Amino acid sequence: MRRVVVTGIGVVSSIGTGAAPFAKALREGRSGARPIGAFDTAGFAHATGCEVVGFEPQRWVRNVPLDEVGRAARFAIASARMAVDDAGLTEEELRRLPGLVSIGTTDGGSDDGERLAASYVHSGPESMDPVAARRLPASTLATGVARELRLSDVDVSTIATACAAGNYAIGNGFDAVRTGEADFALCGGADAMCRMTFTGFYRLGAVDPDGCRPFDVNRRGILTGEGGAVLLLEPLESARERGARSYAEILGYGLNCDAHHQVAPDGDSVRRCMELALADAGVEPGEVDLISAHGTGTKANDVTECGAIRGAFGDRPPRTVSVKSMLGHTMGAASALGAAACALGIEHRFIPPTINHTETDPDCGIDCVPNTAVEARLRVVQNNALAFGGNNAVVVLGKR
Amino acid sequence: MGPVITAWSAISSCGVGRAALEAGLVRPSPLDDESPGTQAFLASDFVVREALGTKGTGSMDRSSALAVGVVGELLPGVDVDARTGVVLGTTSGSSQTQLEFTRDSLTRRKPYFVNPASMPFALMNSAAGQAAIWHKLTGPNTTIAGGRMSGPSVLRYGARLLATGRASGVVCGAVEEYSPTRAWLEHHRGGTRVLGEGAAVVFLESAGTARAPLAEVLGIATRVAVDGDPAGALAACLHRVLERAGAAAEDVRTVAVSAPEGALAEAERTALARLRASVVDPAEVIGDVGAATGPFQVVTLLRSPGLAVATALDADGSVGCVLLRVLS
CATH class of the missing domain: 3.40.47.10 (Thiolase/Chalcone synthase)
Incomplete structure (x- = not known):
């Protein structure tokens, strides 16, 4: 089995686009929250979200016709292009290698799907836009990346495991490179703001009117967000040979399923997933310096997740932060953005803070690094992701 | 040596289970809904409440029910443990459930007067997640939005889970609903074929441990x-x-x-x-x-x-x- 390192990071987010601006925003504890403009919010008492503004898709989507890829696919393509550039590689070099493109998503083309549904409802199904119908399938997220970068010899997959999908995709890339099936992997996640997710969480009373405040005693839920993040993974050996910078090594990951409840996470199962990941990484709980939590900011998630963390790590768990406090819940992109934040924290020696924090919920009982980043030399970092359907995925990154 | 297939099952217009598909009776059904076409190959023999009972199926949509049903047909013939995984392919999940959720939001008195119980079914991972919940399958549970590439995609992903020891055995397959919404989307994509609904799964295991490979x-x-x-x-x-x-x-x-x-x-x-x-x-x-x-x-x-x-x-x-x- 080969060792696998992250040599390129591409990010589209509400707080910064590109690895360096994203790292700066994380360090500053910037908030991406603003009034939602992606869809009509009339009738909702509040509608704050973490939208990407000023995104210029034509900067990144140059080969694939723009009308063949929806907003989430554009985020994926942009992130992948940035990751390749950031790794100091060219598309020509990648084309010569067997590779993998794996993009996680919750909603895929649901923003298009909702516009098609509106046509269906208001003007009849005959009036739906055929161009949008063709680009709707979520498979276009991963194949869009391959088409844009002209990569033909790649294993492409769009992984649709809801809010844990980014970590799933990274794990998939890690395994393909580790086993020698692929010599590089472009893996991460992307999602665009959509009405369905917002409406569903709103209906459940799980959207915070103001800001996302994970682990806070006054937290009131998620903010929906959007964005994309892609990591370029390659074998440690090839990275060394070409003198590439490694942000971090992927040490291992774990996957399991609660098989218990569609929307309520099961603490024991989440703990087991963390244990699987640590065992896969060959790491003892005491060696973990930081947990990047799923940390949605809902009452239920944060208590359950922190309980699972204490179950795996004991009563003095590592510092546990939620970048969703800054980015909102970017769904399938969330754990990819979290993994990118972990890799950047390892490389630049800081811990991103949990912002909007006033008072830690005693039922959470963790040090969430409130409001201000801290300098730290991180050796092992764990990135958590939980999802509806009981889909858990935990990725462990580090520097050895 | 690669992985082996040790069991399979299917639900389709032919009926429920292996024997029905092998008999292969062609039975397209006439449609009387708002579909663009006049007929489809419906899995009419699969009646959710008869197959799965009434408990837990109240808000379950057809895509997820097909997944629960076909995995239920498969499992009696295979060895299941805590690391048994499920890997299912899809095009877009249930387009019908997604449309209905959005329609409620667009047409009811308040945009949030939606049925929260239907939200998880609108997500693409619902079928695999439901199959795991129903049958207590706690291993890796993955949904791949592979469209018509789902066959190679789920087998390769499943094989990788086996090769890396992440799963002891993997249910690999895919589910596709028939619904007016899917039919209209296919119509607008230029599709002209008669659509069908169905679910098919195989059980994938490592060659060394499998008892009776097919x-x-x-x-x-x-x-x-x-x-x-x-x-x-x-x-x-x-x-x-x-x-x-x-x-x-x-x-x-x-x-x-x-x-x-x-x-x-x-x-x-x-x-x-x-x-x-x-x-x-x-x-x-x-x-x-x-x-x-x-x-x-x-x-x-x-x-x-x-x-x-x-x-x-x-x-x-x-x-x-x-x-x-x-x-x-």
Whole structure:
């Protein structure tokens, strides 16, 4: 089995686009929250979200016709292009290698799907836009990346495991490179703001009117967000040979399923997933310096997740932060953005803070690094992701 | 040695379970809903409340119910433990559930007067998640939005889970609903074929531990036709799996085609021109089952001993094939 390192990071987010601006925003504890403009919010008492503004898709989507890829696919393509550039590689070099493109998503083309549904409802199904119908399938997220970068010899997959999908995709890339099936992997996640997710969480009373405040005693839920993040993974050996910078090594990951409840996470199962990941990484709980939590900011998630963390790590768990406090819940992109934040924290020696924090919920009982980043030399970092359907995925990154 | 298939099951217009598909009765049903077409291959024998009972199925949609049902048909024949995984392919999840959720939001007195219980079903991972919840399968649980590439995609992903020890065995397959919303989307994409609904799954295990394999998965290859030549890309995939298996084109005895629409169908024929195999098209029996096409190709091949190939092409540019050695 080969060792696998992250040599390129591409990010589209509400707080910064590109690895360096994203790292700066994380360090500053910037908030991406603003009034939602992606869809009509009339009738909702509040509608704050973490939208990407000023995104210029034509900067990144140059080969694939723009009308063949929806907003989430554009985020994926942009992130992948940035990751390749950031790794100091060219598309020509990648084309010569067997590779993998794996993009996680919750909603895929649901923003298009909702516009098609509106046509269906208001003007009849005959009036739906055929161009949008063709680009709707979520498979276009991963194949869009391959088409844009002209990569033909790649294993492409769009992984649709809801809010844990980014970590799933990274794990998939890690395994393909580790086993020698692929010599590089472009893996991460992307999602665009959509009405369905917002409406569903709103209906459940799980959207915070103001800001996302994970682990806070006054937290009131998620903010929906959007964005994309892609990591370029390659074998440690090839990275060394070409003198590439490694942000971090992927040490291992774990996957399991609660098989218990569609929307309520099961603490024991989440703990087991963390244990699987640590065992896969060959790491003892005491060696973990930081947990990047799923940390949605809902009452239920944060208590359950922190309980699972204490179950795996004991009563003095590592510092546990939620970048969703800054980015909102970017769904399938969330754990990819979290993994990118972990890799950047390892490389630049800081811990991103949990912002909007006033008072830690005693039922959470963790040090969430409130409001201000801290300098730290991180050796092992764990990135958590939980999802509806009981889909858990935990990725462990580090520097050895 | 690659992984092996040790069990399978299916639900389709032919009925529920293996024997029904093997009997292969062609029964398209007339439609009287708002669909663009007049008939579809509906899995009418699968009645959710009869098959699964009333408990827990109240808000379950048909896609998830099909997944729960087909996995339930499969499991009695296989060994399940805490690391048994589920990997299902899909096109877009349940388009019908998504449309209905959005319709409620757009037409009711308040935009948030939606049924929160239907929200998780609107997500693409619902079918796999529900199958795991219903049957207590706690291993890796993955949904791949592979469209018509779902066959090669779920087998390769499942094989990787086995090779890395993440799963002890994997339920691999796909589900596709029939619904007016799916039919209209396919209509607007230029689809002209009679649609079907169905779910097919196989159980994938490592060769060393399996008791009674039905087939070995000798190879899976996929490419993205970035140059606009899907026939050439598919031919390259065929070449690769045969070469790696040390087999020649004429050794392939059976091909199950995916039979896509239009130019892709032509590309599939072109890529297969060198083969002298007998050709089967599951869609003739069960209709166009979208993402489930690949898994149905694979289970159809399991009745034809010898080397067998299933091909896949998606409108998004991806192509691929699976090479099996079906054991007699």
